[in-house]
Amino acid sequence: MEQAARELLERVLGRDNAPTLSPLAVKLVKLASDDQADMRDLARIIEQDPGLTTRLLRLVNSPVFRASADEITSVQRAVIFLGLREVRVMALGIGLRQSLPLKKNDPLYYRYWRASLHRALLARLLAARLGVKQADELFVAGLLADLGLPLLLAVLSPGEMEGFPGVEASLPLQLYWEQRRFGLDHRQVGAAAMRRWGLPGLLIRCQEPVLGDGAEGASVEQKVVDFARRGVEALFGVECGIHQLHALAQSWFGLGDETLNKLVGQALGQAAEAAAVMDVELDQQADLLEVMEKANQALGRLSGQMEPHVKRIVNGGGEARRLQEETLVNTLEAVAHEIRNLLMSVGGFARRLAKLLEGGGELQHYAQVILDEAGRLDGVLAEMSSLVAPFKPNIEPLSINELVEQVCGRAPGAGLALAMHLPGQSINIAADRRGLEKTLELMLAYGSHLSRHGGDGTVHVHISANQDEVVITVFGAGEAPAGEGPLADRSFGPELGLAKARRIVEAHGGRLEVEAGPKGAGFVLGAHLPAERPAEADNRLAV
Incomplete structure (x- = not known):
């Protein structure tokens, strides 16, 4: 250790600044070296302090x-019930709280004890x-893991504190800054x-941080x-x-996501009672709200990660054909796999929070909002996955008139009016019935989406035909198609649906056109299908 680091350590632990153990804590420490000590000796020492006795019994x-x-x-x-060693260590942990240079009006107080209690639990x-046999001792080890942080910060001047990353920064970042600045960190x-x-x-060994994910040599x-x-x-x-955290739990301990979610949920649920026992002020409701807000932000970031991949599918006309390129297919599959893993982690954690908060109220409502958002994003991932599956x-021969009437007859009517414009004579075509039904359903959903934004809520369906092609057109008032513009609400669903419709139409040897209406007002969606389907299209795979 360099001279400057030794001098700083002496400032922290020297006579003028060092926190002192209470006489009771000193007796508990000495008891450890007495081979003849028994539970009556330990009980006699602890019972000298009625406050400590009360808190210890409340804790157990x-x-x-x-x-x-x-x-x-x-x-x-x-x-x-707990053992001589365990009770002694617990009593020490409770007693040491009074030795730390932290007052309830100190800005560090709340964040330090919130982290310490949740870590201990x-x-x-x-x-x-x-x-692990020493589970109760590890409660105290977790409680005191950052014991050195308030001790170190208490002796630093404002100038020495300049650049400190903050008490809520990650431990590696804190230790890196401390070592660079002083050659000494708060764990030391x-x-x-x-x-x-x-x-x-x-307790001393657990001060040694386990940096990185390998944990080589750590107990x-x-x-x-x-x-x-x-x-x-x-x-x-x-x-x-x-x-x-889920990935590390599996790597280090072989624990699954649901098991870890349960443990974390229990720790969050027990924090308020543990704080009361330790005479520490915590606001459990505010803490849970903060946790859920971070989970919600994580879902927002996932949504942002998905957006460029969704737009890649939605925009560009012939994108469905280009998706046949193996590299792009693999990219989309990898993205869907990665995001689904993240989504399962956050969604599973939100479900555990929802169970923890049963009984209603603002927090329960917020947890349900997060669950709904996780479900929506999972649905988008399912749509993305379907777009890389072959179709x-x-x-078979079918009547387009009949198909349109059937689909429009069962279309959802919530705020949507459908107007059909069908020729008097039935138009027949050879096509995939279920595929064209799905295409029209998706076109109607997209038209409804646009019509509800600035339109009159009416979507029109028109059929026309000539010797070369049959055209199913969906049009109406409302916003023009977004094209290359941003997906403002990140709903994704209608846009992905249109991409799926394009895939089906192109598998028939046709094309799907998406345009603005006359003079740029409204929208026109046109599914152009060949009147006589090319023979080679029977074996076409559209991805």
């Missing part, structure tokens, strides 16, 4: 620990799920303070505490990183 009776079906009413019974829940400060106080070795206890740290960053950091027409 809370859903966080729940050591017994019956209420535990004495420290000795707590030791029987998630560490214990994860350790218990994995069958925390470990040094714990050694000076004589705290258990497990399972260190990985549990560091994973809990990453979980807190995923929930309360700058961006919602729940997908990365082969099943040719």
Whole structure:
């Protein structure tokens, strides 16, 4: 360690600045080196502080620990159910809260204790799920993992603090800045303070961060505490990183998404009671609202990632034929796979939040909004996937007049008026009945979408024919087709539907035209089908 770093460490832990352990905490530390000590000795020390005794019993009776079906009413019974070592470490963790240089009016106070409590809860829940013996000690290890941060910040001047990335920045970013600036980071400060106080070795070892995803050489206890740290960053950091957390849970512990969502949900649900036990102020409703807002923002980013790929399909006329290029097909499949993984992570997490918030209210409503958005985006992905699947027409003779009447007869009527303009004589064609029905349904949906934006709510359907082609036209008032313009509401559905309709029409050897109406007003959609279908089109695959 460089001289400047040693001097800074001495400033933190020197006589003038070092936080001191309470006399009770000193006795608890000394108890660890007494081979003859038993549970009566531990109980006698803890019971000297009525406040500590009360908080300890509240903690062991809370859903966080729940050591017994019956209420535990004495420290000795707590030791029987949890163990001598575990109760001593828990008592130390509770007692050390008073030793930190943090006051309730300090801006750092809320963010520090919110992160510490959620990290402690998630560490214990994860350790218990994995069958780690020291689950209760890992609660304290998680609680004190960033012990060195308030100790370090308390001695830094405003000039020395300049450029600090913030208490809610990721741990690697904080440590990088601290090491570059001082040659010393707050995890080293925390470990040094714990050694000076004589705290258990497990707590000191868990001060060592596990950087990167490999975790080579790290113990399972260190990985549990560091994973809990990453979980807190995923929930309360700058961006919602729940997908990365799911991937790491699988890599490190073999845990599936739903299992992790349950553990995170339990930690969020237990935070308020744990805060009350520790005499720490938390606003659980505000915290949950922040978590859901980040999840919603993550869905917004996913929607933004999907937009250029959707527009790539929607725009460009002959795009359906170009989609036959293998590289583009593979690109779309890869994009759909990647986004679906992200969507499953965020959507599954939102479902867990919705269960946590059963009972209504603003938070429950917000959770449902997120679920609905996740469902909508999943539907868009399904549409994207269908556009890279082959379509082969099943040719049969059919009446276009009859087909139009049937489709228009069952078209949804919510705010939509349909006007059919059919010739008196039936127009017959050889085509795929289900494919053309789907094409007209999608054209009507797109026309309805445009008509509701500035139109009168009426969509017209017209049929015409000559010796070369049969044309099904859907037109009306309203917005002109977006063309290359932005998809303002990112609804995607109607535009993707039109791309699917184009795919079906081109599989018949025809073309789908999308134009503005006369003088640029309204819209005209035209499905041009060959009157006599080319023989070679029987084997055409449109992607």
